[in-house]
Amino acid sequence: MWLSNSSVGRKFVMALTGAFLVLFVTFHCLMNSIAIVWPVAYNSVCEFLGANWYALAASAVLAVFILIHIFYAVMLTVQNRRARGADRYAVVRKPKTVEWSSQNMFVLGIVILAFFVVHLIQFWAKMQLAEIAGTEGVIPPAAGTLFLQEAFSLIWTPIVYIIGFIAIWFHMNHGFWSMFQSIGWDNTVWIPRLKKISCWWSTIVILLFVAQAIVFTINAKNDFYKKNPALRDQYKEMLVPMIEKDFGPDAIQVTQAFKMMPFEQLSPAVKQQSEQMKQQLNDPQAKAYFESQPGGKEQFEKMQKQAEMWNKMAGFFNYLEEGDEASANVMPAQPNR
Ligand code: HEM
Numbered sequence: 001m002w003l004s005n006s007s008v009g010r011k012f013v014m015a016l017t018g019a020f021l022v023l024f025v026t027f028h029c030l031m032n033s034i035a036i037v038w039p040v041a042y043n044s045v046c047e048f049l050g051a052n053w054y055a056l057a058a059s060a061v062l063a064v065f066i067l068i069h070i071f072y073a074v075m076l077t078v079q080n081r082r083a084r085g086a087d088r089y090a091v092v093r094k095p096k097t098v099e100w101s102s103q104n105m106f107v108l109g110i111v112i113l114a115f116f117v118v119h120l121i122q123f124w125a126k127m128q129l130a131e132i133a134g135t136e137g138v139i140p141p142a143a144g145t146l147f148l149q150e151a152f153s154l155i156w157t158p159i160v161y162i163i164g165f166i167a168i169w170f171h172m173n174h175g176f177w178s179m180f181q182s183i184g185w186d187n188t189v190w191i192p193r194l195k196k197i198s199c200w201w202s203t204i205v206i207l208l209f210v211a212q213a214i215v216f217t218i219n220a221k222n223d224f225y226k227k228n229p230a231l232r233d234q235y236k237e238m239l240v241p242m243i244e245k246d247f248g249p250d251a252i253q254v255t256q257a258f259k260m261m262p263f264e265q266l267s268p269a270v271k272q273q274s275e276q277m278k279q280q281l282n283d284p285q286a287k288a289y290f291e292s293q294p295g296g297k298e299q300f301e302k303m304q305k306q307a308e309m310w311n312k313m314a315g316f317f318n319y320l321e322e323g324d325e326a327s328a329n330v331m332p333a334q335p336n337r
Helices: 007-037 039-048 053-089 105-122 128-133 144-152 157-182 190-221 229-238 240-260 263-282 284-292 296-321
Strands: none
Touching: 007 039, 007 053, 007 144, 007 157, 007 190, 039 144, 039 229, 053 105, 053 128, 105 144, 105 157, 144 157, 144 190, 157 190, 229 240, 229 263, 229 296, 240 263, 240 296, 263 284, 263 296, 284 296
8 A cells, every 4th residue: 555655655644644743732732721821611621521422532533643653653764774774873974954853753752652651641541531431539530620730749740741842842843844845845935934834833832831831830839729719619510420420319409519509618518428427337226227127228238339429529628628728828820710
């Protein structure tokens, strides 16, 4: 097949998948920018891009493009090395016009891949993947701002991200214009223009990413994403679908309370309910009573499941309130929205 057998075909595939990835990175960068100006809206976007069929389909297409891009990059690199044979060990003087990034696209790709693995473990695995696999932790998968909190409160995260961004800048800056060359748009008028466009495009995208990493780190240090009142109200509502799933027809009363009560009132109420359920279940008399009743065993098991649920919710409220007193005087770096 021409696309995989010929060098031109392979370069064409690299250009096509590369163009798609440039668009994805640009879109992703714009989406993240929402978290700077309006964190509540960012979480709504995360919810929309959760385990819904359209988001899963988009993620699957993205994964295929990334894998093809990597596979063809390896093929082209191996092919180039074979073509150069023993010469690749000879000391060669590279022409001045050959950019550093063009010589190092493969190495830059590996640095990006390493960043990428860390990034997917920190976010995607705990959000979309956890939602599909049913392995959610204390934090609801749609609470994107809390995953920002978790990731950017680690000292090494901004460092790893900045290294990743620098590699992406070089890779994208070169890849952007050279993909036009690969599809045959190789003329002396347009290539210099495309080089300028690609430099501007990559620089704007990467500067935005850097700004995001700085803002997220400052906010995470101040526990802003845990403490902001508007976000707290949004987080408590994120528990509603979870309650509906686990409580079945009994859910309505609980979900009403979650929707109506402000966070400060709901939090102690949930913790109290969790404690009460625990005490009830640990009472040997209550257990004996349920076992003596017809259908009592099933009812007891149902109560156990509900107690687990209350315990999980109480754990979430505890997590959000962890540092409340310690940093009561810290002003958030964001306006409340
Ligand atoms: C400050 C920088 C970044 C932040 C805060 C960030 C945040 C996120 C979040 C929250 C998700 C999970 C979305 C979900 O599953 O609903 C995600 C997924 C992802 N991110 Fe990033 N990201 C950043 C930079 C990047 C960069 C530079 C790249 C590309 C090189 C990238 C590639 C991806 C990919 C491929 C996914 C999986 C998307 C999917 O499966 O739909 N991210 N990111």
